[in-house]
Amino acid sequence: MFTGLIQGLGSLERISSERVRILCHPAGAKAILQDLALGDSVAVDGVCLTVEEILQNGFVAAASPETLRRTTLGLSEEASYVNLETSLRVGSKLGGHFVTGHVDGTGCLQEALETASSWEVTFSVSASPIGRYIVNKGSIAVNGISLTIAECDKAGSWFKVAVIPVTWAETNLQYLKPGSFVNLEGDIIGKYVEKFLGFNAPLQNHRQQAEEVITESFLAENGFM
Structure with missing residues (x-):
């Protein structure tokens, strides 16, 4: 870990x-x-x-x-x-998020724009299951770097992150060029939530499954209402 x-x-x-x-x-x-x-x-x-x-x-x-x-x-x-x-030692500080090192797929750098306080970096996502774990304000590992998604589309086919200067200076993001490939790993918490809720059907059936599994009675029984 x-x-x-x-x-x-x-x-x-x-x-x-x-x-x-x-x-x-x-x-x-x-x-x-x-x-x-x-x-x-x-x-x-x-x-x-x-x-x-x-x-x-x-x-x-x-x-x-x-x-x-x-x-x-x-x-x-x-x-x-x-x-x-x-690897993370027991008792060490967790400053980023839980990263397993088990890469889900690759992405590609689209552009990196320098702003007054950070770099805004946009990646496209290669065909892989990781798209469904890309959510606004969620965590993602890019070449092993813990980053927060600032913007993305619903399909998760692209996303944007804001990179602070120290991260830019101390990682290989600064050496990437448009078209460079990167390793992507989705947040493990999202994967377990998906599994426990039974989201195992194709993506187009997820909404129907969610409606069948998550009901008002289900939420009430589990202390959410």
Whole structure:
């Protein structure tokens, strides 16, 4: 489990078809490496990877075929800037939101506009189930960064976030270009709510199911009225 608060940047190098080497950039190396142990989980651009080997300035991890198929890790041989975060320790502060490192799909940067106090960044969403978890003022992880959705369409085919200067300066968002792909993970709370309410039918049937499941008597019985 992660928080979506990036601890440093690294570079990704492909060792083989399913193994990658992550070299930490100096500014964040201590935060990533100081307590790192074999078997630990590290989020690399929001993808949870398991440490198989520890290097002086980084680590080696395996990426399964499913991970490569679903995330940006399978799109290129190397990446100069990847966001890094070690797993959440029990008792640590949760400054962002619960991020699992299990990416739902990818998106694409449309534009990034600098304002007086932040950056307004817009992403389109590739064909994947994540669209239904994109809601106004909800949480989303973009390349592992915990962000709040400022605006989106009903279908969740695009969304906009406001990025504060410190997040812009300390993550790889600043290096993205229009057309760059990013990893997206929807809020896990929304996924569980969907499951518990029985929303397992195609999207077009969700409203009908909600009407059948959530009634006045259901709300009264569960203390909402």
